[in-house]
Structures are given as C-alpha cells and as structure tokens.
Amino acid sequence: MESTIIRSENFNAYFGSNHVVKNITMDIPKNNVVAVMGPSGCGKTTFLRCINRMHELIAGATAEGKMLLHDDDIYQINPILVRLKIGMVFQHPNPFPNLSIYDNVIAGYKLSGMRLSKDKRNDIVESSLTKAALWNEVKDSLHKKGTFLSGGQQQRLCIARAIAMEPEVLLLDEPTSALDPISTASIEQLLFELKKNYTLIIVTHNMQQAGRVSDKTAFFYVGELVEYDNTREMFTNPKDSRTQNYITGRFS
C-alpha cells in the first residue's frame, strides 16, 4: 500500500476575511505526482503555498486545520525547516540573476548559513544538475550566470536548486506555463524521473499536462476540493458534474 507523505485535514486558508481554501482533506501518497487543477481563483495555488508555509508570508494571510508531513504538523515546525523538506518551483523561472549556475544550485545552503566543503558543494551541484537533467548541457559553463540559459534550462536550474536541499516533497506552481512545447516536454519527462525520489505536487492549468504527468488529480472549485482520484479515472470518468464540465471545457 502507498504510504501518505502529506495529509491535510479540514484545512482552511484565508486572505483577511476572504475564505479561499475550504476544509480540504486529502492525502498525498509518497513518490506520486499529484496534479491540482481548477479555474483561476479556485484556491489551488494558495493550497500549494500552504503546504510549505509560503501562504503566511503574505500580510493578512492565515490558515487553520492540520497539514501533516508524515505525522508531524507542519504548522508546529519551524517554517524554514519545513521549506527545506518541501521545496518549491514557481511559474516563471527565477534563478538568482547575479549568481552563476553553480552558485544558484547551492544558494539554499548559502542562504540558510550552512557551510559545506568544496568537494561536498561540487558533489551537490553535479548530482542536483544531473537529477534535473541539466548537467550535460551546463557542465562546461557552471560559472556563467544562470540567466544566460534558455527558459526551459532556467526552470530546470530552479528544479536543481530546489532538489539540492534534498527535500522530500517538491511543489510546482505551473512550472511550464511560461515555456515552449519542447521545454515543457523536457520538464514533464523530468517530473517522471523525479518521482522516483520525490513526491511532486503540481498546480497546472494545462489539463493535458495533468493527464500526462500525474498519478492522481485533485479538482478545486471556489476553494473546495470537488474531486480527487486517480488521474486516469478522473479524465475518463469523473464522478462530479463540475469536474466533467471543467475538463471538457463546458465551464461557465
């Protein structure tokens, strides 16, 4: 049986008095790719940001309910430690513009004040870039700025930066929406490889992408989790009419 790595129980999130994530209970199985989809404003990105406590960084943002990593309540742990275990990749590739590719990969260690030997740093850079399927393309230009890379390569660099911290879970917020189809395909292939070692939760507007990359899919609508099922089942036989209307493009 698949073990659960993240579990949310009756989880709610607010922006001031605006209730944007409503009573979400769902289990994320380990080493799965879980897609979260839904129309704009449905709370999917907010939910994602609640998983590694990014939500609370916004003024007036609050959350309640349980969010567990294994059996530990994420909201009882130091948020810095939470973000070490639960990494995040954003919609637009955002390598640090003034840092080299090499320094981008180990930026998490530098920013959290963790000192590493040169050999250890080299190992982390090589293994992270290899896992992000970028090593062969950049191994001879590690000291060039990350911003010299193409959009797809920059996003893979951001993934390398996230996995350099050896997280257990990787959150991806529309990671390919700014990329061309070839870069998108390489990121999708990468997600398939990464799930061997990590659990991935991806917010996407691209339903075909959700279908291609994920094992399970959650459909959010006005802050509620409408349906959560195996992706193949969801895309062939959704149980809720709202899910069906959304994925078939009949949403008004």
Added chain:
Amino acid sequence: MAKIEGELKLLREEVTNMWNLVHSQLTKGLTALENFDKDLAREIVMIEKRVNSAELKIDRDCEDIFAIYCPVAIDLRFLLAALKTNTNLERMGDIAEGIAKLIIDTESAFKPALLKATKVVEMYHEAIHITEEILVAFEKEDSAIARGIFKRNEFLDKINMQANELIIGYLKDHPDEINQALNLLSIIRRLERLGDQAENIAEEIIFYLEAKVIRHAKKGKLID
C-alpha cells in the same frame, strides 16, 4: 456552446445518417428476400459504396477531433464509442451487401415452405428491429434500451443454432433445392452476425453513457 460540442453534434448526425443508410440496406434486403427482387438486391450493393464512404468520413472526423480537441471524460468516451460504432455499422453494411449478393446468386425464388421452416423472415424482422432499437438507444442516450439488445439478440442466436438441423430436414424432402437452401443458411449466419454487431454497438453505448466496459462479460448478467 463549446466548439467541441458543435463538432460532436455533427459527428452524432453523421453516425445517425450512416445508421439510416445501413437500415435502408437491411429493409430493402428483407423485401428482396421475400419478393425475390434481384434489382432491389443490386440497389443494396450500390448503397454499400455510400456506407463505405460514410465510414471513411467518420473516421477522419474522429481523428481530427482527437488531434485538435484532446477530448476527455464523456467527450472521449463518446468519440471512442462513435469510432467503434462506425466500424460496427460498416460491418453491418457488409453483411447486408453479402445477403443481397446471395439473393442475386440464387437461381430461383425462395420456396415459401423453406422460408417458413427456417424462420428466416422472422429472424430478419427481428434483426431490423434490433438495429432500430439500438439507434433509439444512441439517439436518446438510453443505456436501458441498449441493454435490451442482449435479450433480443438471443432470438437470433436461437434461430441460427436451429438452422443446420432445419435445413438438413428440409433438404431430405427437397434434395433438388440445395442451392437456395445453402444460400438461405448463409443468410441466417449473416443475420446472426448482424445481431452480434448490434450487441457490440450496445456495449459501446453503455461504455459512453456509464463508463462501464462490458465487453466479454457473461451475457446472462448483462440481461439481468
């Protein structure tokens, strides 16, 4: 209306039109059999060309919709069902053509006693009813009507199973009518296959409406 809905509506109309063509082949076939009307039988062979081109057009349209709209859920199931129904209908057209050719090849009018003994006319009527019923199930999106096909098809199977014995019995008394008796046996076999094609379509309608795959399931369970 989402654009795909318009495309699927057109596809539905195309499948219905093809169905009507095949239905016209079958009804003409029954008349040709009863009246030994070879001209009408030749007309059925001509209609088959239109059925074939309708099949190709539906195939192409399905391919386009798959490529352009990447359908999911009920749209995907409808498209898969339409594609398979298209193939089944084309085969039904082939069967109607085969029956027409057997009528054309038969030297003299079928003896009323032979038609009666084999129950072929009754079988033919039932086969046409099944085809009509399955179209109603498709148009009304009614899986209960589609399920009814399995029960009705049992009648065709029963006549088919009795056919050898009945024909042998008839030939013992009428050995000079071997040509038309064998052709009639072939017609019975084809009508039985027609029922199987209708069952396949019923299965596709149920898949489309209920997302249940019932191919290769035990018939008794489906009828209950």
